[in-house]
Amino acid sequence: MGWAEIAIEKKDLIEEVVIIAGLIGVQFVYAGNSMLSSYLLSLGLNPFTLIVFSTSATFLVLSPLSFLFERKQWPKKLTLKLMVQLILIAFSGVTLFQYLILQGLKMTSPAIATAMPNLAPGFIFAIAWAFRLEKVKASCLYSQVKIAGTLLCVVGAIMMSILQSTTPKPAIEEASSLLSPPAENTLDSVKIIGCLYLVAAVFVLSSNIVLQAHTLGDFPAPISLCAITSLIGVVITVLVELGQYHKVDIGWPGLGIGNLIGYTTLAGIVIGTCVSFNGWAMKKRGPVLVSMFSPISTVVTVVISVITLGDTIHFGGLAGMFLMFTGLYFVLWAKGKEGHSPIETTTECVFDEEKPLLVS
Numbered sequence: 001m002g003w004a005e006i007a008i009e010k011k012d013l014i015e016e017v018v019i020i021a022g023l024i025g026v027q028f029v030y031a032g033n034s035m036l037s038s039y040l041l042s043l044g045l046n047p048f049t050l051i052v053f054s055t056s057a058t059f060l061v062l063s064p065l066s067f068l069f070e071r072k073q074w075p076k077k078l079t080l081k082l083m084v085q086l087i088l089i090a091f092s093g094v095t096l097f098q099y100l101i102l103q104g105l106k107m108t109s110p111a112i113a114t115a116m117p118n119l120a121p122g123f124i125f126a127i128a129w130a131f132r133l134e135k136v137k138a139s140c141l142y143s144q145v146k147i148a149g150t151l152l153c154v155v156g157a158i159m160m161s162i163l164q165s166t167t168p169k170p171a172i173e174e175a176s177s178l179l180s181p182p183a184e185n186t187l188d189s190v191k192i193i194g195c196l197y198l199v200a201a202v203f204v205l206s207s208n209i210v211l212q213a214h215t216l217g218d219f220p221a222p223i224s225l226c227a228i229t230s231l232i233g234v235v236i237t238v239l240v241e242l243g244q245y246h247k248v249d250i251g252w253p254g255l256g257i258g259n260l261i262g263y264t265t266l267a268g269i270v271i272g273t274c275v276s277f278n279g280w281a282m283k284k285r286g287p288v289l290v291s292m293f294s295p296i297s298t299v300v301t302v303v304i305s306v307i308t309l310g311d312t313i314h315f316g317g318l319a320g321m322f323l324m325f326t327g328l329y330f331v332l333w334a335k336g337k338e339g340h341s342p343i344e345t346t347t348e349c350v351f352d353e354e355k356p357l358l359v360s
Contacts, residue, residue, distance in 0.1 A: 019281050026274045027296035033271065034110040034301055037102065046249045047102040048241040052234055053261065055094055057268020058275075059230040065276060066224035073221040085215045086229055087236075093208040094233025095240055100201035107194025111305050112160065112317075115298045116198040118324045119157055121331045122150035123206035133210065142334040149330025152323050157199060160320025162192070226275060292332055295325045 040050065075082065105113040125146050129136050136143045212225065219225050241248055298321060306312075 015284070019284060022277050023281055023293040024296060026277060027293050028300055029270055029274050031110075031114060031297040031300035031304065033267065034105065034114050034297070035304060036267075038105050038110045038113070041102060041106040046241075047099055047106070048237055048245075049249050050102060051094065051098045051237050052241075052248075053263075054267050054271070055098070055230045055234050055237070057265045058272050059227055059234065059268075060265075061268050061272030062223055062227035062230065062276070065272075066221065066227045070221035070224045074224060075219055079218075082215070082218050085211065085218075086225075086232060089208060089211055089215065089225070090229040090232035091236050092204050092211070093229060095237045097201050097204045097208065099237075100197050100204060104194045104197030104201060107190050107197065109305060111298065111302045112191075112195065113198060114301045115160065115321050115324060116157065116195075116202050117205070118294055118298070118328045119153050119199070119202045120206050120209070121328055121335075122153040123203055124209055125150055125331060127206055127210050131210070133214070142337055145334040146331050149327040149334065152327030152330060154327075156320045156323030156325075156327060157195075158320070159323060160195075160317050162316075223276060292329070295328070 037050065041047065101113065104116070136146075138144070215225065216222065238248055
């Protein structure tokens, strides 16, 4: 083996280590962001305020990157179709998704909020299938596995939502009825509603990803797409807040505007860096590898919540998370294996793990 081959192998090894370590680090950042957002919401911070400032910071971070690396890929003509797509992506991905996820986070817990997004690959598969962007054949093993994985994700989400939303019955109330003792646990309606917010948020996010995949055909610059939709999303969010509250709330309970700007700028830099790193890793190794690390943030959040906040994770909630993770890896396994089967010519299961999760 010559020096050139050794140098190439060394470079590939370093790149592999950087990608794996970086993807793990990104999940830790997402877990910390979820915990911090939950704390800020508990202080009474308006979700719209958090959306406006953090998304503005993301735009400021990604704009220079998009100009440096993607300006040659910008479309030369802004068509009406592209404008509509950008507005829809901004509204669904920035305003609607973040509002739903923050409301769900406020009503449930960081652990549940970081677990729910693992539904996204299954939802993306179902939505893409419905719009014929994903090829499905009943006789194809991998199509069957993807369908089974999607169903497992949904069942796990329902189980986690119900069982993690139970609270112990007060002892006084239990003792008040001697003839017909009440059940030991009752459902917390607030947490149930919060879980519904989170499921709706993940569905919106999945639809947004499908729309982004289609839009990238006309706008082949992912960082630029994220930057411009962030800016549009800020404008839409401000308009929605004005329509709902007739004012734009920029206050932060107990802290000044300077601290708010400082936090959101830092958050925008961190999240913008994570988004850019994920995009680079996806380009290098494909979306399957990137998606496989998503449960790490849930595990980290659960551990931190139990240690620092004293949260209780019910066995049923853990079982629901396990089903969701199992379904997630079913879908990812099928996506990674399609196209490598010796029977692919008869089942029409064609997939390249370096290509996007959607087949258009």
